Amino acid sequence: MSASTALNLGYLGSKIVNVPTHNSQKPLLLHGTPNRPLKLINSNFSWRTTMAPVKTSVTAAAAVESSSDPSKKQESERKKYYFVVANAKFMLDEEEHFKEQLYERQRLYGEREKEQDFWLVIEPKFLDKFPDITKRLKRPAVALVSTNGPWITFMKLRLDRVLQESYEADSLEEALASNPVTLEFEKPDKWAAPYPKYEFGWWEPFLPPGSKTASV
Amino acid sequence: MAAEMAIVKPIVGKFGCSSTTTAPTPGVVILGGRRNPRTSNAAMKIRMSSAATDTSAPPPPRPAKKAAKQGINETLLTPRFYTTDFDEMETLFNTEINKNLNQAEFEALLQEFKTDYNQTHFVRNKEFKEAADKLQGPLRQIFVEFLERSCTAEFSGFLLYKELGRRLKKTNPVVAEIFSLMSRDEARHAGFLNKGLSDFNLALDLGFLTKARKYTFFKPKFIFYATYLSEKIGYWRYITIYRHLKANPEYQCYPIFKYFENWCQDENRHGDFFSALMKAQPQFLNDWKAKLWARFFCLSVYVTMYLNDCQRTAFYEGIGLNTKEFDMHVIIETNRTTARIFPAVPDVENPEFKMRLDRMVEINQKLVAAGEGEDIALVKNLKRIPLVAALASELLATYLMKPIESGSVDIAEFEPQLVY
Numbered sequence: 192m193s194a195s196t197a198l199n200l201g202y203l204g205s206k207i208v209n210v211p212t213h214n215s216q217k218p219l220l221l222h223g224t225p226n227r228p229l230k231l232i233n234s235n236f237s238w239r240t241t242m243a244p245v246k247t248s249v250t251a252a253a254a255v256e257s258s259s260d261p262s263k264k265q266e267s268e269r270k271k272y273y274f275v276v277a278n279a280k281f282m283l284d285e286e287e288h289f290k291e292q293l294y295e296r297q298r299l300y301g302e303r304e305k306e307q308d309f310w311l312v313i314e315p316k317f318l319d320k321f322p323d324i325t326k327r328l329k330r331p332a333v334a335l336v337s338t339n340g341p342w343i344t345f346m347k348l349r350l351d352r353v354l355q356e357s358y359e360a361d362s363l364e365e366a367l368a369s370n371p372v373t374l375e376f377e378k379p380d381k382w383a384a385p386y387p388k389y390e391f392g393w394w395e396p397f398l399p400p401g402s403k404t405a406s407v
Numbered sequence: 408m409a410a411e412m413a414i415v416k417p418i419v420g421k422f423g424c425s426s427t428t429t430a431p432t433p434g435v436v437i438l439g440g441r442r443n444p445r446t447s448n449a450a451m452k453i454r455m456s457s458a459a460t461d462t463s464a465p466p467p468p469r470p471a472k473k474a475a476k477q478g479i480n481e482t483l484l485t486p487r488f489y490t491t492d493f494d495e496m497e498t499l500f501n502t503e504i505n506k507n508l509n510q511a512e513f514e515a516l517l518q519e520f521k522t523d524y525n526q527t528h529f530v531r532n533k534e535f536k537e538a539a540d541k542l543q544g545p546l547r548q549i550f551v552e553f554l555e556r557s558c559t560a561e562f563s564g565f566l567l568y569k570e571l572g573r574r575l576k577k578t579n580p581v582v583a584e585i586f587s588l589m590s591r592d593e594a595r596h597a598g599f600l601n602k603g604l605s606d607f608n609l610a611l612d613l614g615f616l617t618k619a620r621k622y623t624f625f626k627p628k629f630i631f632y633a634t635y636l637s638e639k640i641g642y643w644r645y646i647t648i649y650r651h652l653k654a655n656p657e658y659q660c661y662p663i664f665k666y667f668e669n670w671c672q673d674e675n676r677h678g679d680f681f682s683a684l685m686k687a688q689p690q691f692l693n694d695w696k697a698k699l700w701a702r703f704f705c706l707s708v709y710v711t712m713y714l715n716d717c718q719r720t721a722f723y724e725g726i727g728l729n730t731k732e733f734d735m736h737v738i739i740e741t742n743r744t745t746a747r748i749f750p751a752v753p754d755v756e757n758p759e760f761k762m763r764l765d766r767m768v769e770i771n772q773k774l775v776a777a778g779e780g781e782d783i784a785l786v787k788n789l790k791r792i793p794l795v796a797a798l799a800s801e802l803l804a805t806y807l808m809k810p811i812e813s814g815s816v817d818i819a820e821f822e823p824q825l826v827y
Contacts, residue, residue: 276827277827278826278827281827288642288646288675291646291668291672292672295524295669295672296524299522299524302527324827327825327826327827328826328827329826329827341511341514341515341518341519342515342518342519344511344512344515345512345515345516345518345519345679348512348515348516348679348682348683349675349679351747351748351815351816351817352747352816352825352827353827354827383732383735383736383739384647384650384736385647385650385651385728385729385732385733385736386647386650386651386653386654387650387654
């Protein structure tokens with residue numbers, strides 16, 4: 192297994208030169224604009240840092256180093272966030288199975304007393320770091336953000352028509368900051384389903400703590 | 408396509424009320440056992456067929472072997488048992504041979520399947536038996552048939568996935584484990600449906616089914632298309648029924664539907680896995696042949712469902728649905744989902760598509776009628792010829808309708824123009 196993993200990393204690495212798999216050494220610099228081609232949206236393999244043993248040890252070393260220096264104390268708080276993003280209409284209005292998935296996951300976390308690690312962010316501020324994404328995005332945009340990288344890879348597979356990336360932030364608040372926006376979806380011209388649509392605002396339980404949608 | 412087949416054994420209900428006095432509804436003939444529920448301890452394996460009309464003598468204590476010899480009456484539209492070229496599968500997912508398999512996607516899926524969202528979901532309560540007892544008359548028979556067909560379909564998934572899990576263990580442990588976890592889900596679903604049958608004092612003999620059913624062989628490529636579609640269409644059928652009954656609880660006549668919301672999330676995830684499998688083998692998605700096959704599989708799955716369901720309108724009407732509207736909704740949604748991976752899909756939202764489906768229903772009804780008449784076999788077959796030809800030409804015309812170019816954005820050529 193580990194052999195093949197290494198091979199895969201090598202393969203991807205040779206294709207994508209500019210992916211910062213590791214930024215913990217420069218904690219105060221959010222990695223700048225990823226100028227890699229967008230075609231590589233599916234190439235999120237940096238989550239492997241938590242899975243491949245070799246990488247994990249590097250992370251651990253970095254963490255130890257930083258905690259020994261009090262001036263860099265924040266470093267240990269720095270976390271990686273993974274996301275998929277698309278326009279709000281697609282994420283919140285059209286893809287009804289998406290709502291079911293989020294409620295299913297929320298139910299599971301409740302049953303297993305697991306702390307929430309996924310959020311919906313409407314018009315996230317972190318998008319400013321990704322001009323290659325924003326130039327292809329209809330607005331307002333909605334991102335599904337999680338600290339669980341593999342789950343975001345799975346969600347990319349499911350939703351398909353979304354762009355996938357990751358970033359680092361010092362706090363949850365910083366990671367999930369958003370710009371205020373008003374959401375409004377036109378009613379579908381013909382609703383042929385033998386059931387009503389999910390209600391506008393179903394996403395509110397998944398918004399970052401303290402935020403509210405300005406809904407119409 | 409009248410004859411449905413199932414293997415049943417009479418069993419004693421948990422609450423001792425299995426000695427139901429209801430006469431078997433027309434079409435379903437239960438051979439023996441029913442009149443004397445105590446014989447159930449002998450675990451009799453009995454054949455039941457809606458086409459059978461003879462009630463032969465009460466079965467001997469262990470007629471299992473006899474039943475096996477009788478074979479199973481299958482038609483084009485009965486749920487299928489699939490088998491495939493396991494050696495080719497091993498090669499396809501051998502990480503040594505295919506060094507560019509997107510293992511990240513598979514590992515993400517593995518995590519998702521290990522999470523096991525529905526570990527504690529499939530727990531029954533006493534509502535089931537009470538609801539089953541209330542279901543009488545034709546609706547009762549239709550429910551039994553629904554449970555049988557669903558159980559057979561889930562069970563066929565279990566068999567295929569289990570075997571793939573076993574066979575791929577060495578060459579690709581991640582993919583193999585996902586198959587095993589999917590067979591866990593399917594076994595759970597089949598078991599739950601089979602317990603549902605016990606509310607009707609029946610049980611599918613799955614061991615017998617395993618041995619006696621004919622298996623349809625598909626090359627791996629076609630297994631991917633077929634199982635992807637059957638998982639995704641399964642999701643859309645279940646969620647549609649669930650949401651409809653949630654909005655119209657007066658039709659909630661059997662509690663199994665209340666489980667569908669969580670249940671069908673499993674189906675949807677299974678479909679995602681086949682999506683990943685196909686993306687790992689882009690040669691199955693990116694040439695003109697793939698486009699032709701993709702359209703062909705979509706069309707066969709949609710037409711099969713439409714013709715099947717139009718023969719069972721009583722079931723859908725029994726739970727307050729309009730069969731054709733339900734089916735069209737399921738087809739349109741499945742097609743939209745499928746367009747995220749198949750390189751081409753039929754244009755099911757074009758009114759011509761539904762018009763042609765409806766014509767096929769009419770022809771199929773005539774075909775069924777021709778088979779049921781009192782003519783001798785030769786005359787029946789002669790009557791069938793023009794109908795079969797008409798059905799075939801309708802199918803061909805539908806197949807040749809202008810398709811929609813589609814595919815995953817990870818592969819599709821139109822990706823650079825896409826606005827997200």
